[in-house]
Amino acid sequence: IMAYTGMRIGEVLALQWQDIDLKKKIIHCRHTLFRPNADFSLQSAKTSNSIRDISITDNLIAVIKEYRKQFLMFKLEHADKWIDTGYDFVFTARTKDFGKPVYDTTIQYWLDRLAKQNNMPHLYPHLFRHTHVSLLAEAGVSLPAIRERLGHSSDKITEKIYLHVTRKYKSDAAMKFE
Numbered sequence: 001i002m003a004y005t006g007m008r009i010g011e012v013l014a015l016q017w018q019d020i021d022l023k024k025k026i027i028h029c030r031h032t033l034f035r036p037n038a039d040f041s042l043q044s045a046k047t048s049n050s051i052r053d054i055s056i057t058d059n060l061i062a063v064i065k066e067y068r069k070q071f072l073m074f075k076l077e078h079a080d081k082w083i084d085t086g087y088d089f090v091f092t093a094r095t096k097d098f099g100k101p102v103y104d105t106t107i108q109y110w111l112d113r114l115a116k117q118n119n120m121p122h123l124y125p126h127l128f129r130h131t132h133v134s135l136l137a138e139a140g141v142s143l144p145a146i147r148e149r150l151g152h153s154s155d156k157i158t159e160k161i162y163l164h165v166t167r168k169y170k171s172d173a174a175m176k177f178e
Helices: 008-011 059-076 105-118 126-138 143-150 155-177
Strands: 028-029 031-034 039-044 052-055
Touching: 008 031, 039 059, 105 155, 126 143, 143 155
Parallel strands: none
Antiparallel strands: 028 052, 031 039
C-alpha cells in the first residue's frame, strides 16, 4: 500500500477496513497511528492536507482483496484471542495482541530481514513513499498532483524529491533533442 499510494507508515498502520472503498477505488486517509508505548491512539492525520482520498489501481485492489481473504481466515482462526479495540484495523498483530495494530518497529524488523536475506541495502518504510514520488515524477505526473496525493501542505518537500528526479529527464531531453 505504501508503494502504490505514497502513504506514511503511521497512516497505513491506522487504516481500517472502512477506509478502503474498493468500488470507488479510493483509500480514505484520515488518521495516523500514535504508539509511544504498548498502548496506541489514532490521531488526526499529520496536517489538514494529509486528510485526503487516494485513488488506487486495479492491481492494488486485487492485492487488497486477496489480503482481505487471508486476514478474515486469520481472524477466524484466532477469534478466541482477538482483542476488541473498537477499531477494525487492516494490519493487526500476528503473534500476540491480536486485533491491535502492528507496531512500526515490526515493519522495520520485516524490512531488515528482507534486506539481509536478499543481500540488499538497508530498507525503511519511508523509502516506499520516496519511491512512489520518484515513479510519479518519472511518469510525468505534475508537481501539484503529486503534492495532493502525498498530502503535503507545501510544495517544498515534494519539489525537493520531484526536481531531483526530473533533473535527469531534463538532461535526457537535451540529449534526445541533439
